[in-house]
Amino acid sequence: MGQPDEVAARAVATADLPVAAPPPSEHLREGPDGARPSGRSAARRALAVRLGLMAVPVTFFALFFGYPVATIVGRGLREDGRWQFGRAAEVLTSPDTLDVLWFTVWQAAASTALTLLVALPGAYALARFDFPGKRLLRAVVTVPFVLPTVVVGSAFLALVGRGGVLDEAWGLRLDTSVWAILLAHVFFNYAVVVRTVGGLWSQLDPRQEEAARVLGAGRFTAWRRITLPALVPAVAAAALMVFLFTFTSFGVIQVLGGARYATLEVEIYRQTAQFLDLPTAAVLSLLQLAAVAAMLAVHAWTVRRRESALRLVAAEHAARRPRGVGQWAFLWSQLLIVAVLLVLPLAVLVERSLSAPGGYGLAFYRALAEQADASSAFVVPPLEAVGNSLAYAAVATLIAVAVGTLAAAALTRRAGPLVRGFDALLMLPLGVSAVTVGFGFLITLDEPPLDLRSSWILVPLAQALVGVPFVVRTMLPVLRAVDERLREAAAVLGASPWRAWREVDLPLVSRAGLIAAGFAFAVSLGEFGATVFIARPDSPTLPVAVARLLGRAGEYNYGMAMALSTILMLVCAGVLLLLERVRVNRSGEF
Amino acid sequence: MSSLTLRSVTVRLGGRAVLDSVDLDVAERETVCVLGPSGSGKSTLLRSVAGLQEISTGEITLGGRDLAGVPVHRRGVGLMFQDHQLFPQRDVGRNVAFGLRMRGAGRAEAERRVAELLAMVGLPDAQRRAVGSLSGGEQQRVALARALAPSPALLMLDEPLGQLDRSLRERLVVELRQLFHQLGTTVLAVTHDQGEAFALADRVLVMRDGRIAQSGTPPEVWQRPASAFVARFLGFDNVVPATVTGRSAKTPWGTLPVPDGTPPGPATLLVRPAGVRLGPDDHAADDHAADDHAADVGDVLRCRVLARTFRGDHVVLALRPDRGPDLEATVPLRGAPSPGEKVTVSFDAAEIVRLPPED
Numbered sequence: 001m002g003q004p005d006e007v008a009a010r011a012v013a014t015a016d017l018p019v020a021a022p023p024p025s026e027h028l029r030e031g032p033d034g035a036r037p038s039g040r041s042a043a044r045r046a047l048a049v050r051l052g053l054m055a056v057p058v059t060f061f062a063l064f065f066g067y068p069v070a071t072i073v074g075r076g077l078r079e080d081g082r083w084q085f086g087r088a089a090e091v092l093t094s095p096d097t098l099d100v101l102w103f104t105v106w107q108a109a110a111s112t113a114l115t116l117l118v119a120l121p122g123a124y125a126l127a128r129f130d131f132p133g134k135r136l137l138r139a140v141v142t143v144p145f146v147l148p149t150v151v152v153g154s155a156f157l158a159l160v161g162r163g164g165v166l167d168e169a170w171g172l173r174l175d176t177s178v179w180a181i182l183l184a185h186v187f188f189n190y191a192v193v194v195r196t197v198g199g200l201w202s203q204l205d206p207r208q209e210e211a212a213r214v215l216g217a218g219r220f221t222a223w224r225r226i227t228l229p230a231l232v233p234a235v236a237a238a239a240l241m242v243f244l245f246t247f248t249s250f251g252v253i254q255v256l257g258g259a260r261y262a263t264l265e266v267e268i269y270r271q272t273a274q275f276l277d278l279p280t281a282a283v284l285s286l287l288q289l290a291a292v293a294a295m296l297a298v299h300a301w302t303v304r305r306r307e308s309a310l311r312l313v314a315a316e317h318a319a320r321r322p323r324g325v326g327q328w329a330f331l332w333s334q335l336l337i338v339a340v341l342l343v344l345p346l347a348v349l350v351e352r353s354l355s356a357p358g359g360y361g362l363a364f365y366r367a368l369a370e371q372a373d374a375s376s377a378f379v380v381p382p383l384e385a386v387g388n389s390l391a392y393a394a395v396a397t398l399i400a401v402a403v404g405t406l407a408a409a410a411l412t413r414r415a416g417p418l419v420r421g422f423d424a425l426l427m428l429p430l431g432v433s434a435v436t437v438g439f440g441f442l443i444t445l446d447e448p449p450l451d452l453r454s455s456w457i458l459v460p461l462a463q464a465l466v467g468v469p470f471v472v473r474t475m476l477p478v479l480r481a482v483d484e485r486l487r488e489a490a491a492v493l494g495a496s497p498w499r500a501w502r503e504v505d506l507p508l509v510s511r512a513g514l515i516a517a518g519f520a521f522a523v524s525l526g527e528f529g530a531t532v533f534i535a536r537p538d539s540p541t542l543p544v545a546v547a548r549l550l551g552r553a554g555e556y557n558y559g560m561a562m563a564l565s566t567i568l569m570l571v572c573a574g575v576l577l578l579l580e581r582v583r584v585n586r587s588g589e590f
Numbered sequence: 591m592s593s594l595t596l597r598s599v600t601v602r603l604g605g606r607a608v609l610d611s612v613d614l615d616v617a618e619r620e621t622v623c624v625l626g627p628s629g630s631g632k633s634t635l636l637r638s639v640a641g642l643q644e645i646s647t648g649e650i651t652l653g654g655r656d657l658a659g660v661p662v663h664r665r666g667v668g669l670m671f672q673d674h675q676l677f678p679q680r681d682v683g684r685n686v687a688f689g690l691r692m693r694g695a696g697r698a699e700a701e702r703r704v705a706e707l708l709a710m711v712g713l714p715d716a717q718r719r720a721v722g723s724l725s726g727g728e729q730q731r732v733a734l735a736r737a738l739a740p741s742p743a744l745l746m747l748d749e750p751l752g753q754l755d756r757s758l759r760e761r762l763v764v765e766l767r768q769l770f771h772q773l774g775t776t777v778l779a780v781t782h783d784q785g786e787a788f789a790l791a792d793r794v795l796v797m798r799d800g801r802i803a804q805s806g807t808p809p810e811v812w813q814r815p816a817s818a819f820v821a822r823f824l825g826f827d828n829v830v831p832a833t834v835t836g837r838s839a840k841t842p843w844g845t846l847p848v849p850d851g852t853p854p855g856p857a858t859l860l861v862r863p864a865g866v867r868l869g870p871d872d873h874a875a876d877d878h879a880a881d882d883h884a885a886d887v888g889d890v891l892r893c894r895v896l897a898r899t900f901r902g903d904h905v906v907l908a909l910r911p912d913r914g915p916d917l918e919a920t921v922p923l924r925g926a927p928s929p930g931e932k933v934t935v936s937f938d939a940a941e942i943v944r945l946p947p948e949d
Contacts, residue, residue: 488642489675491662494692494740499663503688507679 053410054422057403057468064461065429068440069285075443076282084279091283101287104263107178108247111185115242116235118337119190123198125334129327130319137338138194139577144342145191146519146572148526149251150543154550154565155345156184156256158352165348180256185249187341189242196238197231202319204230240299244292250434251528251543255550264288265529269435273533285436289428296427346569353562357555364559380538382560385545386567389525392456392541396463396524401517403464404471411472412479426472429465434529438462441534459541462530467520474516478509518579522572542568593618593776594639594744599648601634601800608634610800611648616744621770621777623791625784627823631800632780633672636746639778640669653743663692668742672749674733676721682708682732683717689740707735710769727758734766738775745770747779751786763789784824788812796820818858818948827918828861834944842914843891847939858945863906865941866919868927869934891935893917895927909935 077084091097126138144152160166160174160183167173174180204227212222250265257266264284271281322328356363368383407426429437441458445451482505490500528543535544542564549561594616601609608631616622624632637643639650641662650657657665668689676685683704690700708716711731724732730751737745750766751759767790770777781787787794788808796804796811804816815821818829832839832846834854839846841859848859869890893909896916905926909917917935927933 483675485671485673485675486677488640488662489669489671489677490688490692491642492640492665492667492669493689493736494663494666495688496661496663499692504677 050410053406057407057410057426058422060399060403060468061425061429061465064441064445065432065437065465068444069289069432069436071444072278072436072440073282073285076278076280076285079279087279088283088286091280092287097280097284097287100262100264100267100284103261104247107181107185107261107263108243108249111182111189111246112239112242114182115186115189115193116239118186118341119193120197120235121330122190122334122337123194123201125331126194127198127201128319129322129331131321131331137335141194141338141342142191143346143569143573143576144187145189146522146526146576147188148528148543148546148568148572149188149249150255150528150546150550151349151526151565151569151572152184152188152345153252153255154546154561155349155569156180156187156252157550158562159345159348161256165351178261181249181253181261183341184252184256185242185246187345188252189245190338190342192241192245193235193238196241197234200234201227201231237299240295244295244299244430247291247295248288248430248433251547254547264291265433265435268433269529269532272435272439281436281439285433288433292428292430292432296424299427300424349562349569350566353559353566356559364556364563367556367560368563380540382540382545382549382564385540385542385564386571388535388539389542389568390571392459392463393521393524395457395460396467396527397517397521399460399464400467400471400520400524401513404468404516404520405475405513407468408472408475408479411476423472427469430469434462434466434527435533437465438530438533441530454536456536456539458534459531460524462534463524463527464520465530466527467523470519470523471516474519475509475512478512479505482508515579518575522575525568525572525575542571593620593653594778595649595651596635596639597649597651599635599638599650600646601631601638601643602646603634607800609638609645612800612802614795614802616776616778618776619771619774621767621775621779621790621792622795623787623793624778624780624795624797625787625823626780626782626797626803628782630797632782632797633748634800635797636669636748636778636780639665639744639746640667641665666740666743668737668740668745670733670737670745670747670750672752674729676724676729676732676736678721680721681717682713682719682721682724685721685732686717686735686739688736693740703739704735707739708732710738711735712765726754727762730754730762738773744776744778747777749781750779750790752781752783759786760789766790796823798823814943815860815945818860818945821860821943821945826860826862827916828863828866829945830859830861830915831948832857832859832944837939839944843911843917844913846937846942848942848944849939852944856947858948860943860945861917861937862941862943863918863920865938866909866917867936867938868907868919868921869936891917893933893935895929895931895933897929898926909933911935 077088079087122141126134126141157180158164160172160180164173174183208230209222209226212226213219217225247263248265249263250269253261253263253266254269257263262270264287268281268284268288271277271284322331353364354360354362369381407422411423441462445458486504487500490504491497495503525541526543527541528547531541532544532547535541540548546561546564546568549557549564594614596612596614598611598613599609600607600611610631612631612635614622614635624635626632634643638645639652639657641657641660652665652667677688680688683701686704686707687695687700690703695703704717705714708714711734713728713731713735716728716732721729721732734750737747751762754762763786769775779787779790781790788811791808794804794806794808794811795802796816798819804811804820806814811820812824815824815826821829830841830843832841834848834852834857836854837848837850837852839848839852839857839859846859846861891911891913893911896908896910898908899906900923901920903923904920905923907919907921907926909919911917919935921927
């Protein structure tokens with residue numbers, strides 16, 4: 001069974017680690033329903049149950065994902081009732097599009113390479129060494145991942161931007177160079193690599209390597225021949241996820257990229273919101289959709305390849321205290337990297353939020369609560385965004401957990417291409433242009449029977465879309481790890497199928513459910529691309545408010561942006577630390 | 591009176607008959623052990639009775655009630671899983687109480703029964719212990735208590751002692767047998783370990799490829815295996831094709847004596863290791879003996895000792911004869927020859943069993 005710590009890692013990387021001792025397939029074929037009419041009717045019943053479970057998630061995705069995206073794409077490509085494919089080809093081959101595509105690909109590739117370079121040694125340190133404060137460190141490196149992109153952007157702006165800390169100290173500015181973007185991406189995705197690769201690494205049985213050593217392999221050869229091949233699929237999956245996240249990067253580039261740099265997602269936003277050029281936006285959306293679908297297909301393939309039998313052990317058996325100067329030096333170097341790369345930007349963010357015109361103080365925070373005036377970017381005090389965000393995120397979490405749990409339950413039993421297709425569909429919202437979704441919401445959900453344009457529910461619905469993949473990825477490995485024979489044992493002892501689920505599955509997955517809810521909450525809280533379109537001016541969310549403040553000149557707007565970002569960071573970090581506690585409190589055997 | 595009956599029960603999985611028209615009766619209070627190599631269908635048999643496996647054709651009744659269409663949780667059978675499958679998130683007491691709760695037993699009654707059962711399996715006052723802290727043998731006992739708690743009409747055990755070490759296994763077999771007799775439980779167990787089956791069961795069933803190869807009391811099966819397969823499965827290796835004429839049989843080892851009344855014709859012979867008699871390697875005596883006593887003791891066979899394995903009070907020898915396949919012989923500890931030594935071998939008709947010819 002997977003280590004509790006890695007459950008979230010799987011969720012983060014949206015990739016199942018191989019689960020030790022999967023129930024033999026023989027036991028998966030029949031349900032605990034046991035009745036004995038013909039085999040065909042039982043199979044039909046199992047299919048009916050599965051389709052029933054899938055009905056809600058499929059409807060949800062069709063209505064709030066497929067429909068808006070398809071509509072906006074259709075509207076962009078059709079004119080006067082005719083498909084304008086010539087136009088599409090024109091957009092696709094225009095030098096501007098090729099420039100954007102080229103930048104999107106190469107910055108994603110560079111970000112991925114840089115992240116692997118920085119994070120793989122960190123993964124090793126966390127996997128194989130035992131040292132005081134390891135648990136805290138694990139939590140610290142995960143904080144950036146749940147931070148909203150807008151906050152990451154502001155933090156780096158505060159560090160390397162105009163008037164930033166480096167600018168003041170050495171006149172060094174990186175916000176006009178691509179380095180700020182790359183560093184922010186490393187900051188953001190460090191946890192993906194550490195958790196996915198490190199999670200598996202910490203569970204690889206060290207005796208495998210020892211066996212190779214005894215058979216005459218040197219230390220490095222043993223690592224290269226035994227450990228590396230076992231890690232490669234995990235590294236590949238992590239790399240792919242980082243590539244996917246950075247390929248669709250929006251908030252970071254929106255804040256740090258200025259006018260010079262644009263990914264596809266940023267360009268879609270510009271074409272939609274600034275130039276009102278829907279056809280171009282539609283073509284770019286399709287382009288991004290195709291690229292993401294291809295990446296997800298590759299990802300699914302690597303996940304399946306990873307299901308090879310690995311000898312996994314409890315992580316605590318594999319880790320030991322560092323020995324010798326070399327190992328301690330290595331460990332300290334990793335701690336230093338974490339401090340500079342992950343902690344420093346956040347510390348600077350906090351410092352900037354406190355450095356008011358007349359010396360350190362809470363002036364910016366107080367300004368957040370002030371009533372808006374004519375020069376303000378808001379019609380309400382920005383602090384109200386905190387309440388809005390929490391309320392929206394709570395509702396979005398409820399929706400995401402409900403939809404995601406149903407989907408995970410439907411996916412629990414391995415099955416054919418239909419279900420695998422469904423699995424892939426659930427992942428799409430991670431990669432499809434959030435901007436397209438948001439704009440799609442605006443133009444599709446505005447007429448009966450689904451006239452939600454003026455309803456507050458629109459924002460949580462869009463945020464839940466992004467939360468569902470996290471819920472599914474967190475719940476699924478745990479649900480799959482529940483041994484079918486435990487359910488059978490309950491059934492033989494007189495528990496009906498529903499009772500068996502309640503008595504056996506529910507207690508085992510309730511913590512995973514809590515963790516899933518936490519991730520969905522953090523992700524909903526930080527959602528920016530779609531929310532920026534649909535949040536009403538009088539009830540902005542935190543990321544939207546931050547972006548709006550950053551988009552305006554003036555020391556106060558900048559300071560208030562930093563203050564709001566700090567609040568958002570604290571909320572997200574608080575949620576994450578709660579999750580870590582939940583995980584730590586797990587009983588040993590599960 | 592028969593408690594459990596199976597009538598031509600067939601289970602097909604992926605086109606293969608895992609159970610092939612199996613008939614079985616287990617009388618009330620009887621302990622029946624199904625013995626067979628892995629893949630012979632014995633676990634499927636248990637799962638079919640429990641309702642965890644749908645049967646393709648046939649009929650299963652328990653206490654006269656047809657189980658067709660009865661879901662697992664209403665069958666009222668107990669099943670002890672091979673690896674126990676204790677619920678990891680519940681302590682020992684709540685594991686044992688699970689079946690009682692499912693039947694709506696009150697808290698006080700459940701507690702009383704749990705205490706009683708835990709005392710019975712030798713784990714008194716273990717209610718609050720976490721299942722993760724139990725040793726293999728203790729888990730085994732908790733699993734047994736859990737299966738017995740709802741007083742099932744039939745208790746089924748899947749490889750009940752499979753994962754325990756040898757000494758614990760031998761002790762538990764005796765305890766289980768006493769317990770089942772004392773409680774009057776009807777038991778159907780499966781195992782691949784013949785020692786376990788013979789020690790536990792009133793009646794043994796040997797399965798092969800989804801069919802029942804032999805059924806009988808442990809002594810019956812042990813003394814008269816029904817086929818070469820059963821003989822080999824029970825650990826007998828001296829099994830050869832033969833042609834019986836009168837009181838002797840022609841085999842690859844030469845002419846062997848057979849007991850009186852052995853039907854003539856083609857057959858398979860089983861020579862128990864105890865029936866392989868060793869003598870000194872004496873060429874002259876050898877030839878004469880062959881001429882004089884061929885009719886009642888058969889040929890004398892010269893062998894080289896390949897290996898010698900101590901089994902406590904006796905020694906098992908692996909012999910390489912001049913002709914025919916290798917032979918296994920048991921001899922007393924004293925004077926057992928060493929590997930490499932040459933010996934002559936003669937056969938004792940009383941330890942030779944005729945089996946039907948192999949196809």
